Amino acid sequence: MSITDTKPQLKGQNVATVNIFRYDPSTTDEAHYDSWQVPITGSMTVLDLLFYILEHEDGSLAFRYACREAICGSCALYVNGTYRLACKTQLKDLKATEINISPLPHLKVIKDLVVDMDPFWEKYERIRPYLITRDDLPEKEFLQDPADRLKMDDMVDCILCGACYSSCPQCWTDPEYLGPAALVKMNRFTVDTRDQANQERTKIFDNEHGVWRCHTIFNCVEACPKDINQTYSIQHLKRRAVARRFGGK
Amino acid sequence: MPSMYHQVLIVGGGLAALRAAIEAKDAGLGVAVFTRVHPVRSHSVAAQGGVNGALANAEKGADDTIEKHAFDTVKGSDFLADQPAAITMTADAPKRIIEMEHWGCPFSRTSDGKIAQRPFGGAGYPRTCYAADKTGHALLHTMYEQAVKRNIKVYEEWTVLSLVVENGVCRGVIALDLRDGDIHPIGADAVIFGTGGTGRVYGRSTNSIIVTGSGMAIAYQAGVPLKDLEFIQFHPTSLFGNNVLITEAARGEGGYLRNVNGDRFMEKYAPKAMELGPRDIVARSIQTEINEGRGFPGGYVALDLTHLGAQKILERLPAIRDISINFVGIDPIEKPIPIQPGQHYTMGGIDTDVDGATTLKGFYAAGECACVSVHGANRLGGNSLLETIVFGQRAGAHASQYVKGNGRGRPSEDLLFDKLHEVRGRWERLRAADGPEDPAAIRDEMKATMIEKVGIFRDAQKMTDAVETVKRLQDRYQKVHVNYRGRRFNLDLLRTFELGMKLQLAEVIARGALDRKESRGSHARTDYKDRDDANWLKHTMAHHTPGGPRFDYKPVEITKWQPEARRY
Secondary structure (H helix, E strand, O other): OOOOOOOOOOOOOEEEEEEEEEOOOOOOOOOEEEEEEEEEOOOOEHHHHHHHHHHHOOOOOOOOOOOOOOOOOOOEEEEOOEEEEHHHOEHHHHOOOEEEEEOOOOOOEEEOOEEOOHHHHHHHHHOOOOOOOOOOOOOOOOOOOHHHHHOOOOHHHOOOOOHHHHHOHHHHHOOOOOHHHHHHHHHHHHOOOOOOOHHHHHHHHOOOOOHHHOOOOOHHHHHOOOOOOHHHHHHHHHHHHHHHHOOOO | OOOEEEEEEEEOOOHHHHHHHHHHHHOOOOEEEEEOOOHHHOHHHHOOOOEEOOOOOOHHHOOOOHHHHHHHHHHHOOOOOOHHHHHHHHHHHHHHHHHHHHOOOOOOEOOOOOEOEEOOOOOOOOOEEOOOOOHHHHHHHHHHHHHHHOOOEEEEOEEEEEEEEEOOEEEEEEEEEOOOOEEEEEEEEEEEEOOOOOHHHOOOEOOOOOOOOHHHHHHHHOOOOEEOOOOEEEEEEEEOOOOOEOOOHHHHOOOEEEOOOOOOOHHHHOOOOHHHOOHHHHHHHHHHHHHOOOOEOOOEEEEEOHHHOHHHHHHHOHHHHHHHHHHHOOOOOOOOEEEEEEEEEEOOEEEOOOOOEOOOEOEEEOHHHEEOOOOOOOOOOOHHHHHHHHHHHHHHHHHHHHHHHHOOOOOOHHHHHHHHHHHHHHHHHHHOOEOOEOHHHHHHHHHHHHHHHOOOEEOHHHHHHHHHHHHHHHHHHOOEEOOOOOOOOOHHHHHHHHHHHHHHHHHHHHHHHHHOOOOEOOEEEOOOOOOOHHHHOEEEEEEOOOOOOEEEEEEOOOOOOOOOOOOO
């Protein structure tokens, strides 16, 4: 492996020790951490750091990226013991001279920091993640009161990064559990005044692999880089399920 | 095992691509989407301010019409847009936006429950429909939900490397599965590109890192001309430091631009429209203030929202508040945001008609990778999201019609495998490349050259330098090395492969710009300050040849409005 010729020199700069999880299941190498000394600049993010290593230290590093502004959901990682988006995490905010970067825990590793998100997407698809309408569509838009729109505000901010799913002990132990992100999406549709499928939706989440699997541990809320309250959504769905069982609507 | 085959093969996972896929699927065809990233990661997700359509929902917008929207678009384009195309887009706008609403898009609402609309630059009326300042996110997630509803097959983390062409007809693609590094031939009756712009050819870009322009380059290499690529939009307000977009909606909601003296300098440049002038004019005004010493140290001006009040900022502009707090530690409720212009959008692209059709039969393009042309020399804010949903639908519909009438079924294995061997040969040569040149250094120099020399203000000297530099970088690229030769998720190799395509596009941009001896829209030359309709009211067409682009020109369709001076 050649070290490229434009690598900046480490002189008199702040330097961090970076440890990154490495694993390529297509080889016989065992999973391990590689370490580098990296010069850090004022506003450098974890994503900048990964590109620095890719371009100047080790071209074999694999990670996901796209928007670098915390809206695409590509780069959720486990950094210094916390779920974070690499792109919005500045090194100076970590307040540490040693930085440990791992893929999202409890998901199968494809390579290095890239994990298999298929189980996450399967749950997403299972909740019928789209507006369901029955009546004829109005000629113009559906009218929706701003106060009703506001009820979805928190839920529609989800970027589907998978941090909550990865953090949830119930997801670790019940592979069928829908998990926080899918249930937030579910709640987003149940509170949407335009949606007309509450009956079917309830069947999807009112069962042992649905909302009742949540033990309100709040890991998801803590993990979420967009400050979404997943547990609120799940509790809201639980109330709905109970109300229906007691003959409510 | 026979090669893969899909009737309609969509490349890209953003709004235009998914909208096209939905249309083709609803037409009853076999559809598959090949996308470099999961669809919701596509750059459409980063659009903030909104999507234009003459819905006339706002109190001050009651008189709005699709014709006024078309005129604003044409005037904004500095009269380089094809007027029938602009009219098509604005006429389709209300039904496409309403459709997104019917599909569940969580638009913000007026007090009477309609889709809310806000003022945007260069527009006579508040016609920009929005979902706070996360409109791209709201639209893309809704669009993806509709794709899931239809069970559209998505090949995630696949990237297309080449088209397959037989006797002037597109018959499929050659694509890389990034996860195992294998390259596959895939047959198709029609191929639709919704692959995005080429922002990352430039430094100081607001764009996602994945906006490489590879779709444009692949079409170009297959003989499809690129149109008007020299017209690059510089967004007035990108965050000083990392150039993350700060939406035009910040000004639409009433934000001010101030120089180091605290003056609202836009009164000198666009006394009527002020901060809501079109993007080319506002970006030049900011750059002029900076160049003439009235910027802040380091080279920025202030976007002041402090007078809007906390409530309005929290309700309408929460995302850019988060961005500002997160990346520069400034809460715009309390202090102005430091901003500078940044590369933002590629007006030009793959030459298409209003149905997304190109000169290559069976090959379509829509969205930022395409040039219909509706944006001409300068795009209005809010018209790019619109373009994706309008022309995505139209391309999907037309491609479906084409397949039903002219579908040839599976292409021959010989055709596919001949092309596979050629592309795989190129890929493998690069994988083994062991030259002295560092791809990261070439990429950095290309980006710096383009922003400095083919940027907001251009002249012959700078652009000649840029063309020479790009040529030199292309030579150096021939002697490049890759650092990793493994197959699985080889980002180093893919990015180096894409760098070759970026260098081709950089050359098309710089040469097209150098040749165009006038100032029009985003193309502002200090040595040719005026628009020259007598000689340059025409589209630049770049054709690929082994030695570099060959240029010719195509007339602009002017059917309704004669060019006039642009005053705002």
